[in-house]
Amino acid sequence: MAEFTPDNIFNADKTGVFYKLLPEKTLEFKGIDCSGGKRSKETLTVMVCTNMSGSEKVEILVIGKSVHPMCFKNVKTLPTQY
Secondary structure (H helix, E strand, C coil), rough: CCCCCCHCCCCEEEEECCCCCCEEEEECCCCCCCCCCCCCCCEEEEEEEECCCCCEEEEEEECCCCCCCCHHHCCCCCCCCC
């Protein structure tokens, strides 16, 4: 790492986004659970990447099998690469 500046060292990782999962707790009402019904397991897998200094952030990459996923049925554009 001594040969490179923080602007030239990048880190990327993939993570799952549970976009339909409701929270179990809330800060709105103390002591009241937000649970009920089945928990959604629908996820999107996304990859995030940035350099060590944080000056260059790569657009989020959505990883999936379908060109037009059903979860984005009425969405025209996304600020990501797919």
